[in-house]
Amino acid sequence: MVASHKLLVKIKETLTNLSVFHLQILFDFYSKTTRLLSFSLTPIFIGISLLLTTYVNRAIALSSEVIHVAETTNVINGTAPYLSFDGGKTKILGVDDIFWMSYQVGNQTFRYTLDNNTSSQQNPILLPESIKTFADINSIIPKNYPIPEWAEDNGQQIEFNSRYDRQYFFDDDGDEILSGAGMVSLKIFDEADDYGSDDLAEWGERSYKRSDLIDPCRYSYRMVLLSSISSVLSKFGVPSRRSFGATVTEDEWNDDPWAFEDRLVLHIKPAVSNPYACWAYPLTQPTPHSEHIGNEWVASDLYRESGAKKGYQLQNINSPSANFPTTAGDSFPFNLTVAGSFPHELSYSKQPKDSIINLTIRKAEEFRYYGNYPNEATITLLGPKAGQPNTSFSPTTFIIYADQAQTKPIYSFTINKWFILLEDGKRTFKESREYCESIGYRLPTVPELTNVKNVELNWHQGYPTGKEGFSKVQLGGGIIPEWGSDVFRLDRHIYRKFWSNNRHKNDNYYLVDAYGLIFSEPITEQIGYALCISP
Template sequence: MFYHRKKQSYILNLFNYYSSQKQNLSSLLLLNLTDLSKPSLFFAPFLLLPCSLSLQALSVQTSNVIQGTAPYLTFDDGATKVMSFEGALGIKLANISYIPQGINSTLYPNAIVDTSNINNPIEMPNTTYTFADIQTIVPIASYPNISLTNLVNAPYNYGRDDDGDGDGSINATGNLTIKWQDSSGKDITEDVKANPNMELNFCNAPYQLTLSTTSGYLSTEYGIPKTTYFNNANHSYYINPNRINAKVCFAQPSLHAQQGDEQKEYWVRKKGFKVQPFNNPTNNFPTTGSNKMFFYLLLAGITPEQVIAVNGSTVQGTGGNVTLQLSAATTHGWGSISYPERERALKVELIGPTRNSTNTRFLPTEFKLYSDNIGGHLIYNFKIERWFIPRPGQVNGYLNAQNFCRSLGYGYRIPGVEDYTNANRPDIGWNNGIPGRNIDMYRRALSYRDGNRWVGGFFNEWGVMSDANSGYPGTDWSVYDYWAYQARGGNEWYSVGSGGGNINTTAISSHLYNTNRAACVSP
């Protein structure tokens, strides 16, 4: 009740009481005082004493402020009275509400007490979900923080006082802060603020949403109690997209070697190739292949075993005689302390024509992997457009390398420099790599066509061809220079190093002439 209303009530009660006492007093004064004896006259003033005492008592009684209720926070139009800041740290997803541990959960009978952590995150209830769909007390436009004063008054009106003591305005102190982080710990709060309709990405999950408050209070001008104090509080939620949105995040071949100028939208240093849209399978690694070459698919929202259960351990491609062997594995770090991370992943091994195959024919082959048995959710696709068959050991010169490729039939040939690397080396006349990049080492990138010619090939996609842990043990590849078909002069041919895609020339008279290796490509 407002204080000025209390004053009005007090005056009205006083007036009524005084009027009744005045009538009694008037009757008393009608007595003939001259008829009273002197002792009676002595007591006459005390006849007014009851009236005086009653008025005094009334004055003391009405000057006390009537006891009411303290101001509080509410986010459901008064149905729930929040008397601690923990209650302001809840979130809402669709029709599900979550509240922090440690608050009076009986006030929220339809809410779930949050126990999420990085290993047991909340799963979004819908298949398509954006950051805007995760509702908190902090408006997205106010990220990363907002003062409590702005929340308790218009337009939000989260502050309430049942006595009306606030007279339309509640004073408040304290601030609320929100922070979004992805699974790497990167602060993405400003990204969410700028793009609230951005969908949650399993490759960046689980997300961590932290709400925190400073200490503060709510206060009204009148009434007792008129102030509610809040202690500082914070709570973090861990959130995953719906599992139907499971996906492949990276395709990881050997992480050796890297020049350092890789494009971050396609390659991540300790992860590998980023997954690109599925509308064109040649956008994804690999576009080149060779028998027993392998890579890892880093998954999110699904396990390697689940992918194998859906697709089988052997996957047939479309259009050729290359297959995939799938197995659950742990990435082996590629033999370097520079890449110490080990991750559970799906190992993908290519099985296809070799130098000993009775049928070496190759046709471009597309592969698709799904996360469901009905083939409704594609998680990865790629297309191999060139197939390589290496010969182990020395071949003793260019002509022997040429003869080896011809013996395979089906158009196999000695690769060109562009079939191996996207590097350039202008000082020896090679400029058909990535335009404008005059570096004699490959950039880790997918190969692509520029008109009728390829820019890049096997080494820039797959990395170091070592038979040790840094490369691909079990294959016929090794760390040597491989012959290219282009000649720089009459008795000098180009060759490409399998360690970094660097470009060299080798003359017949060179001592390296017999040490170069041979590989063949189709088509």
């Protein structure tokens, strides 16, 4: 029995080293021999038979598998390779699978492509109020795809190359990807800076993330889906090429990727059922990022902060004295941005009705630093000025409405003080005071002009100057901090000082310049302008 076992082990070792051809010959010979022999099969012969059968079958199966692999590495009849940015869940098979954006309202999906997108700056897609953020708008780029660290415009961008980024390339037949490269990006901008132009470039001063709120105060936005992709080529497949537009090799694409770009630009505008005032910005304030005192003014990094509101915010529509402006003069302008209404739809009322203080409302023109919004109105205050016979003033309250029927109040303010500037030259302190008294006004105090302190000149009220070197923005902080340094300037090159009614020492009185800075000069010097304030 032991000898038989050793014999079978030896036979097994021998069979392992035989080729399929020799195994088949041995198996045929053994089968014929056992049929010719008249003796019954002993256990040893049964063992040999089983070993031969097992090894021959295994060898034949292995041979068949090798032959099959050799055939499929030559030609794979199946499907072309493709791209995917979500691990293969969403297949990118062509241009139509790249250039689309969509959003959902209930069970209804609104999908926009190169074929059906008719949106423009003048005719944006009106988004329902249920769409709150840009992440509510879908695209081929996943919502949570990270923004590259080097991106300055908050744009999502996917760059890929078959040599390094295998995770974006797929082939359902298991074929090897030989070449393919490209990029797809999604960038979002508001359209304030180029509204009305034909420039749909993939850049802008104010950019947004997918997670940002869609602010109706910005009126409209553009979402730019940009793509440039070479053909994707597999090694053996039939078909072996997938093109996304023009048939472009990876080498051609690498030479000039921008030559093959295409884009889908979606212009969108959020719907507003109840109009409201966004912010008020004095056009005499040259620096919208100015430092400020109090919570009424909201400023930001002008060029990069997404969706930043710039200007005075409405504090309380039922308390007009808490809102900008509180003081004014003839032809003082400010822009009022309104969500859900246009300038030609606005109207106003005033109290008392017989006040000679009035205002005009017109469509805003483009203003430096501020952009140009179709929903932005320029409001200009009108009233007494130098040379007019009637300079009487009484505090006047205005209410701005979003409609001509005056049923939708959106903003209110009260003018408590009125300024008149005599612009025909510099005067002494006495000459300035006499002029103001002649029209029933008076010289203003330093706090009515500025909120800056000057310890060296023994003026301790107010605040230090800002980093820019002049007064900080402040509602109710004086005419210059409230309205800005351009409020009494004929142009940007005329430097003015205004006499105040506050005495410094001896025959010196304080003056305040256009930047809100404080000076002291003898009353006999013809150095200041006559700026008068209502009593």
